[in-house]
Amino acid sequence: xxxxxxxxxxxxxxxxxxxxxxxxxxxxxxxxxxxxxxxxxxxxxxxxxxxxxxxxxxxxxxxxxxxxxxxxxxxxxxxxxxxxxxxxxxxxxxxxxxxxxxxxxxxxxxxxxxxxxxxxxxxxxxxxxxxxxxxxxxxxxxxxxxxxxxxxxxxxxxxxxxxxxxxxxxxxxxxxxxxxxxxxxxxxxxxxxxxxxxxxxxxxxxxxxxxxxxxxxxxxxxxxxxxxxxxxxxxxxxxxxxxxxxxxxxxxxxxxxxxxxxxxxxxxxxxxxxxxxxxxxxxxxxxxxx
Amino acid sequence: xxxxxxxxxxxxxxxxxxxxxxxxxxxxxxxxxxxxxxxxxxxxxxxxxxxxxxxxxxxxxxxxxxxxxxxxxxxxxxxxxxxxxxxxxxxxxxxxxxxxxxxxxxxxxxxxxxxxxxxxxxxxxxxxxxxxxxxxxxxxxxxxxxxxxxxxxxxxxxxxxxxxxxxxxxxxxxxxxxxxxxxxxxxxxxxxxxxxxxxxxxxxxxxxxxxxxxxxxxxxxxxxxxxxxxxxxxxxxxxxxxxxxxxxxxxxxxxxxxxxxxxxxxxxxxxxxxxxxxxxxxxxxxxxxxxxxxxxxxxxxxxxxxx
Amino acid sequence: xxxxxxxxxxxxxxxxxxxxxxxxxxxxxxxxxxxxxxxxxxxxxxxxxxxxxxxxxxxxxxxxxxxxxxxxxxxxxxxxxxxxxxxxxxxxxxxxxxxxxxxxxxxxxxxxxxxxxxxxxxxxxxxxxxxxxxxxxxxxxxxxxxxxxxxxxxxxxxxxxxxxxxxxxxxxxxxxxxxxxxxxxxxxxxxxxxxxxxxxxxxxxxxxxxxxxxxxxxxxxxxxxxxxxxxxxxxxxxxxxxxxx
Numbered sequence: 001x002x003x004x005x006x007x008x009x010x011x012x013x014x015x016x017x018x019x020x021x022x023x024x025x026x027x028x029x030x031x032x033x034x035x036x037x038x039x040x041x042x043x044x045x046x047x048x049x050x051x052x053x054x055x056x057x058x059x060x061x062x063x064x065x066x067x068x069x070x071x072x073x074x075x076x077x078x079x080x081x082x083x084x085x086x087x088x089x090x091x092x093x094x095x096x097x098x099x100x101x102x103x104x105x106x107x108x109x110x111x112x113x114x115x116x117x118x119x120x121x122x123x124x125x126x127x128x129x130x131x132x133x134x135x136x137x138x139x140x141x142x143x144x145x146x147x148x149x150x151x152x153x154x155x156x157x158x159x160x161x162x163x164x165x166x167x168x169x170x171x172x173x174x175x176x177x178x179x180x181x182x183x184x185x186x187x188x189x190x191x192x193x194x195x196x197x198x199x200x201x202x203x204x205x206x207x208x209x210x211x212x213x214x215x216x217x218x219x220x221x222x223x224x225x226x227x228x229x230x231x232x233x234x235x236x237x238x239x240x241x242x243x244x245x246x247x248x249x250x251x252x253x254x255x256x257x258x259x260x261x262x263x264x265x266x267x268x269x270x271x272x273x274x275x276x277x278x279x280x281x282x283x284x285x286x287x288x289x290x
Numbered sequence: 291x292x293x294x295x296x297x298x299x300x301x302x303x304x305x306x307x308x309x310x311x312x313x314x315x316x317x318x319x320x321x322x323x324x325x326x327x328x329x330x331x332x333x334x335x336x337x338x339x340x341x342x343x344x345x346x347x348x349x350x351x352x353x354x355x356x357x358x359x360x361x362x363x364x365x366x367x368x369x370x371x372x373x374x375x376x377x378x379x380x381x382x383x384x385x386x387x388x389x390x391x392x393x394x395x396x397x398x399x400x401x402x403x404x405x406x407x408x409x410x411x412x413x414x415x416x417x418x419x420x421x422x423x424x425x426x427x428x429x430x431x432x433x434x435x436x437x438x439x440x441x442x443x444x445x446x447x448x449x450x451x452x453x454x455x456x457x458x459x460x461x462x463x464x465x466x467x468x469x470x471x472x473x474x475x476x477x478x479x480x481x482x483x484x485x486x487x488x489x490x491x492x493x494x495x496x497x498x499x500x501x502x503x504x505x506x507x508x509x510x511x512x513x514x515x516x517x518x519x520x521x522x523x524x525x526x527x528x529x530x531x532x533x534x535x536x537x538x539x540x541x542x543x544x545x546x547x548x549x550x551x552x553x554x555x556x557x558x559x560x561x562x563x564x565x566x567x568x569x570x571x572x573x574x575x576x577x578x579x580x581x582x583x584x585x586x587x588x589x590x591x592x593x594x595x596x597x
Numbered sequence: 598x599x600x601x602x603x604x605x606x607x608x609x610x611x612x613x614x615x616x617x618x619x620x621x622x623x624x625x626x627x628x629x630x631x632x633x634x635x636x637x638x639x640x641x642x643x644x645x646x647x648x649x650x651x652x653x654x655x656x657x658x659x660x661x662x663x664x665x666x667x668x669x670x671x672x673x674x675x676x677x678x679x680x681x682x683x684x685x686x687x688x689x690x691x692x693x694x695x696x697x698x699x700x701x702x703x704x705x706x707x708x709x710x711x712x713x714x715x716x717x718x719x720x721x722x723x724x725x726x727x728x729x730x731x732x733x734x735x736x737x738x739x740x741x742x743x744x745x746x747x748x749x750x751x752x753x754x755x756x757x758x759x760x761x762x763x764x765x766x767x768x769x770x771x772x773x774x775x776x777x778x779x780x781x782x783x784x785x786x787x788x789x790x791x792x793x794x795x796x797x798x799x800x801x802x803x804x805x806x807x808x809x810x811x812x813x814x815x816x817x818x819x820x821x822x823x824x825x826x827x828x829x830x831x832x833x834x835x836x837x838x839x840x841x842x
Contacts, residue, residue, distance in 0.1 A: 038397045038400070038401070040345075040400075040401065040404060085581065089580075089581045097341065097396055097397070098337070098341050098343055099580050099584050101343045101345075101397065101400050102343060102531055102535065102576070102580045103577060103580050103581065105343075105345055105404075105528075105531065106528075106531075106573055106574075106576045106577035106580060107577065109524070109527075109528050109569075109573040109576075110570065110573040110574060110577065112524075113566055113569050113570040113573060114570060116566050117564075117566050117567060117570060224407070224408045225408060227401075227404050227405050227408070228404075228405030228408060228409065231401045231405070232405075235398075266412055266415065266416055267412070267416075269408055269409055269412050270409050270412060270413070272405070273405050273406070273408075273409040276401075276402065276405060277390055277391075277402065280390060280391055280394060280398055280402070281390050465707055465708075468700075468703065468704060468707065469704070469707075469708060471693065471695060471696065472693050472696075472704045474695070475692075475693040475694050475695050475696070476691045476692070476693060476694070478655065478687075478691060479687065479691035479692070479693065480693070480704065481654075481655075481674075481675045481676050481679075482653060482654075482655070482675055482676075482679055482684070482685055482687075483676075483679060483704050483705040483708060483709060483755065483759060484676050484679040484680050484704075484705055484708035484709025484710075484759055485676055485704065485708045486674075486676045486677075486708075487676065488674070540695070
């Protein structure tokens with residue numbers, strides 16, 4: 001059952017969704033794309049952020065995105081701590097391949113099960129002023145609960161891009177990803193740079209989590225839905241390219257939205273997995289990869 | 291021949307234990323622990339020997355279970371057929387995922403397996419022939435031996451565990467095992483020293499997938515009601531990692547030790563604490579071991595003996 | 598592109614390799630005669646390692662051909678080239694860390710050498726190789742217990758265990774003392790006497806000059822000079838490439 005209206009709505013929704021997906025993937029683009037740390041626990045931090053927003057929202061009526069912004073420094077420190085453990089236990093000894101992966105899986109697992117124990121398996125949502133409102137643009141309805149995260153996602157992407165290209169630490173992070181020796185000669189400590197980058201990645205993850213719960217209700221196992229998406233986007237966009245992440249996220253958002261509109265929502269996960277496998281098989285360097 | 295004889299003796303022991311018909315709880319709990327021996331051993335062939343981490347154990351296990359369901363429903367196939375078919379289908383899955391991702395870095399293989407379970411679960415949920423989201427109720431024929439399915443399945447699982455361990459031990463001590471060790475230690479150097487790394491990796495994923503599927507195939511008979519959530523249960527994912535990690539990943543003994551210790555502990559724990567808390571503890575123990583004692587108990591024992 | 602010289606053991610013709618927009622090798626042609634001691638030199642970043650990565654199979658070339666004993670190996674996976682007799686050692690040693698020194702040699706013996714000639718007891722042959730290189734006493738140790746030069750020797754011993762026809766030694770002497778350099782050099786001379794063709798990549802000039810019968814110089818991905826050590830030393834283009842950076 002096809003109509004241009006339906007298509008237009010699906011594409012627009014997909015674009016908005018894509019902006020949000022970009023927000024979720026920024027952290028991985030940074031930690032995996034640039035720093036080669038395979039933090040598969042990333043989606044768990046996203047969901048953790050969502051639950052923080054839920055808690056603040058139900059207890060004090062705080063807007064979820066505000067919670068995210070306020071909590072960013074806290075999660076920056078959490079991310080830094082996690083990286084330090086990872087570095088000390090694995091990276092320094094060159095054993096990051098097997099054991100580092102298992103470590104992050106353990107972290108993912110612990111976060112998900114802890115959330116399950118604390119909050120149970122019912123769906124949780126938040127209340128905010130803009131959820132439930134929408135505007136009409138030439139026949140296409142744009143709901144605020146998608147629009148606001150989309151805008152925040154774009155802002156985050158731009159902010160990260162500016163940070164990486166204009167600030168000292170940002171450029172140092174780019175430097176670490178390319179030439180560790182040159183960085184040492186510059187007088188910067190690679191481990192410190194990576195710690196900061198990882199902290200930013202986790203902070204971005206939790207902020208995006210607060211966007212997530214504004215869009216849709218969450219359960220502890222929601223993290224598993226995003227594993228495929230996040231890595232599909234990062235691989236497709238090209239490891240290390242922030243702009244590429246945004247483009248890939250938009251592509252995935254639109255693909256999922258079209259799939260959901262014309263074939264039913266339960267297939268959206270298959271889309272991201274298919275994209276991931278396709279990207280790996282055809283061009284693992286991604287669209288904009290180095 | 292020696293290990294095969296031991297395996298047959300173990301199987302004989304299992305049959306004997308079954309015919310004694312002691313406290314039925316022994317057979318239920320025993321089935322679960324033995325199933326974990328198969329799962330942990332299978333995971334370790336790829337994870338421990340070759341160094342490639344499979345996070346998608348539930349996918350392979352559930353595929354074995356659902357292949358069995360499909361054949362049961364479509365052809366009323368008997369148990370041996372279900373087991374072999376379950377193994378073969380999961381083996382093909384392993385080969386497929388391997389072929390797509392193993393020419394790249396190991397991390398991509400791991401990421402793909404992580405996403406795999408979720409996707410496969412979605413597919414199964416949408417497949418009504420095998421029950422879909424509502425689940426599938428198994429109607430078992432009358433058991434050909436022992437007159438009691440619990441006893442029969444227990445014996446079957448004893449046989450599977452023995453077979454898996456024999457195969458793992460054989461691989462470990464053969465030229466294949468040495469090649470896998472080389473590629474685990476340094477894949478680039480192994481390839482340059484003549485080791486056909488891609489072929490060995492595909493071999494390991496296929497064998498690993500086979501035994502995971504074989505472990506899952508009797509599952510429908512065991513539980514009699516299968517729904518996707520239980521077949522794709524997260525505890526298979528974490529236990530498949532934790533048991534070899536705790537026991538020790540470099541030899542066939544490690545997964546067995548890990549499965550027996552952790553499996554028994556969890557069986558005891560589920561009566562006292564919630565299954566989620568149980569899972570949490572397993573997760574914490576896993577992280578603890580991977581950070582502090584990555585060689586597992588076998589490794590610690592070796593160090594104590596001064597080797 | 599040139600027609601392959603008859604009788605060349607290794608013929609690299611017009612080899613090109615690009616990384617994104619950067620051309621690491623540009624139509625490089627190199628022919629190595631059987632039994633030759635061949636030197637490959639050039640400033641940092643000139644493409645030497647890229648070249649041997651393409652020859653050994655670690656990288657796939659974007660253009661050109663590689664012939665070994667007249668056979669086209671351009672698309673062949675690395676492990677098959679090793680079995681044909683192209684063996685390389687690594688600049689930074691890559692031993693198999695979970696195995697003993699002896700077992701490290703067992704891998705190429707089992708996978709590369711026995712693929713060509715069946716029979717022979719692997720352990721004995723491995724010990725013999727260790728004896729020849731002076732590592733016999735370390736046979737049961739793990740690589741973690743070796744010194745820097747012992748690791749380099751293990752790297753060469755492991756390459757020998759693959760029964761090479763062509764050995765590519767990638768900066769095996771970097772960072773070693775003068776006496777250690779002579780030690781490694783003696784080992785390489787001995788290998789060559791046994792009939793193994795050797796390509797040596799080195800920055801230590803006195804070693805390259807002493808060892809090589811013929812030298813090719815690379816700079817920025819192209820071949821800029823070829824000749825005997827004497828000719829190379831007097832070549833102004835070579836001097837410019839090294840000093841003009």
